[in-house]
Amino acid sequence: MIEIRSVRKTFGPLEVLKGISLDVNKGELLCLIGASGSGKSTLLQCINGLEPIQGGEIIVDGVSVHDPKTNINTLRRKLGIVFQQYNAFPHLTALENVALAPRVVAKRSRSDARALAQKHLDHVGLGAKAGSLPSKLSGGQQQRLAIARALAMEPTYMLFDEVTSALDPELVGEVLETMRLLKAEGMTMVVVTHDISFARESADRVAFLHQGEVCEIGTAAEVIDRPQQPQTQKFLRRERQASLDMLERTVA
Amino acid sequence: MQFQFAQQGLTWHDTYFLAEGLLNTLELAASATVVGTIGGVVLGWVRTVSVTARVATTPIVDILRSVPMIIQLILANSFLSLAGFSTSPFIFGTVALGAWMAAVTAEVVRAGLLSVPPQYGKSARSLGMNRRQELVYISLPLAFRTALAPWINLVLSLIKDSALAGVIGYVDYMRATQTLITRTHETWVLLLGAGFLYFIICYPVSKYSRRLERKIAV
Ligand SMILES: Nc1ncnc2c1ncn2[C@@H]1O[C@H](COP(=O)(O)OP(=O)(O)OP(=O)(O)O)[C@@H](O)[C@H]1O
Ligand SMILES: [Mg+2]
Numbered sequence: 001m002i003e004i005r006s007v008r009k010t011f012g013p014l015e016v017l018k019g020i021s022l023d024v025n026k027g028e029l030l031c032l033i034g035a036s037g038s039g040k041s042t043l044l045q046c047i048n049g050l051e052p053i054q055g056g057e058i059i060v061d062g063v064s065v066h067d068p069k070t071n072i073n074t075l076r077r078k079l080g081i082v083f084q085q086y087n088a089f090p091h092l093t094a095l096e097n098v099a100l101a102p103r104v105v106a107k108r109s110r111s112d113a114r115a116l117a118q119k120h121l122d123h124v125g126l127g128a129k130a131g132s133l134p135s136k137l138s139g140g141q142q143q144r145l146a147i148a149r150a151l152a153m154e155p156t157y158m159l160f161d162e163v164t165s166a167l168d169p170e171l172v173g174e175v176l177e178t179m180r181l182l183k184a185e186g187m188t189m190v191v192v193t194h195d196i197s198f199a200r201e202s203a204d205r206v207a208f209l210h211q212g213e214v215c216e217i218g219t220a221a222e223v224i225d226r227p228q229q230p231q232t233q234k235f236l237r238r239e240r241q242a243s244l245d246m247l248e249r250t251v252a
Numbered sequence: 253m254q255f256q257f258a259q260q261g262l263t264w265h266d267t268y269f270l271a272e273g274l275l276n277t278l279e280l281a282a283s284a285t286v287v288g289t290i291g292g293v294v295l296g297w298v299r300t301v302s303v304t305a306r307v308a309t310t311p312i313v314d315i316l317r318s319v320p321m322i323i324q325l326i327l328a329n330s331f332l333s334l335a336g337f338s339t340s341p342f343i344f345g346t347v348a349l350g351a352w353m354a355a356v357t358a359e360v361v362r363a364g365l366l367s368v369p370p371q372y373g374k375s376a377r378s379l380g381m382n383r384r385q386e387l388v389y390i391s392l393p394l395a396f397r398t399a400l401a402p403w404i405n406l407v408l409s410l411i412k413d414s415a416l417a418g419v420i421g422y423v424d425y426m427r428a429t430q431t432l433i434t435r436t437h438e439t440w441v442l443l444l445g446a447g448f449l450y451f452i453i454c455y456p457v458s459k460y461s462r463r464l465e466r467k468i469a470v
Contacts, residue, residue: 048378076380087371090470091393100389101379135470146375153379 001026001061002047002157008055009042016042018212019056024157029189031199034209035235040192044159048079061156077105080150084162086142088134094121095130098149106153120148124178140171144178158182160191169250196239200224208232262436273428274449280424281411283346288353288410295354296361316355321413324348329420341422345414353410360402364395397468404461408454425449
């Protein structure tokens with residue numbers, strides 16, 4: 001379980017997270033939605049300790065992430081994260097990308113790590129691309145590679161930060177498919193997304209972030225179909241309009 | 253000096269003398285490259301991660317980069333002899349050329365490290381790698397790709413600058429050539445030969461580096 005307790009985060013004078021409290025339960029898929037700049041990416045990076053916090057506490061399976069006594073590198077093995085920008089290591093083949101951390105962080109033998117990597121590449125449908133450099137992969141394949149790389153550390157939680165936003169529309173489907181597969185297998189996931197229809201169909205719960213605070217949280221049906229807060233209603237109206245506009249542009 | 257005969261033409265024995273000079277040139281260039289590169293990688297890394305170290309080392313780096321090698325060699329040599337410090341010309345040449353190599357390599361290394369997009373470091377950290385693992389497996393290999401071509405240029409400069417080591421009494425190929433010119437006055441043949449020889453040393457280096465660049469391209 002991930003427990004987020006009144007977390008405050010500032011960048012200089014800018015207060016980005018203003019006391020966020022939130023629980024992520026084992027086995028659930030929690031979607032974070034919210035306008036650009038509301039602090040979604042920052043929150044994810046605080047969860048696995050990539051960003052320090054200025055107040056509050058984040059507890060993962062009973063261990064406080066920002067406690068100086070915590071071994072953060074050990075804790076991070078429980079928390080896989082995939083970013084918006086593809087960031088497969090460009091000098092390593094797909095297989096080496098996935099095998100590296102199991103070998104040097106989890107101290108598995110070289111052959112073990114490679115077998116594990118192949119298994120996870122197969123899992124995300126990239127088995128045939130094991131020997132390819134990232135530059136030879138499409139954006140969708142690179143994102144699936146990043147997912148496989150995170151999964152190879154056998155994390156308990158997976159954090160996704162708008163992993164489809166940088167993709168061409170025709171490549172979005174394959175990545176969402178991989179995420180649905182993970183959910184079906186019972187992975188606990190926190191997914192930042194602008195894709196309201198993905199949130200509606202896949203999320204167990206949805207949290208709407210507004211200016212660094214949790215404005216509304218509940219089941220997907222509650223938050224997306226019957227939002228109570230005026231800010232949530234306004235945000236969803238705008239998002240629907242934006243996706244309609246995009247649909248029109250694609251059709252035209 | 254070894255050859256004091258007046259006005260004598262080139263003999264077969266001189267080839268041996270030149271071969272020795274060639275060997276000395278190769279030894280000096282190789283040792284200064286190794287010393288300078290190791291020093292430069294460390295210095296470049298320190299200058300990238302620590303502002304204090306950068307400020308503290310900037311004057312020396314700037315001096316080594318900007319003052320012509322021949323002046324550095326002569327000045328350092330005179331200072332050392334005045335200070336009563338004597339060492340073999342080979343060691344002295346290695347230190348002098350190596351110091352220059354370290355200063356300029358440091359800047360190439362720093363530029364290489366800065367060219368690595370921060371998201372790769374972030375990804376590495378998110379997988380549980382510590383800073384050292386991130387540097388060894390991700391940042392340095394990526395920086396190496398950016399730094400390879402400019403570093404090879406430095407190696408080529410170093411090989412050519414090693415021809416100045418004659419001023420500190422090191423008998424490298426150039427010094428050997430000068431000695432023979434003084435004796436035989438075969439200026440054209442000997443200088444053309446020397447030019448050709450430096451070319452023969454440098455050309456494979458740049459050729460091989462281009463092959464390597466293609467091989468590691470990402
Ligand atoms: N490293 C940083 N330094 C300074 N300010 C930052 C930094 N990272 C984020 N911010 C600021 O923090 C705020 C929240 O950023 P964040 O990236 O978390 O938003 P977001 O909800 O993920 O937005 P988006 O939907 O555009 O990705 C923004 O105002 C941003 O400019
Ligand atoms: Mg973001």
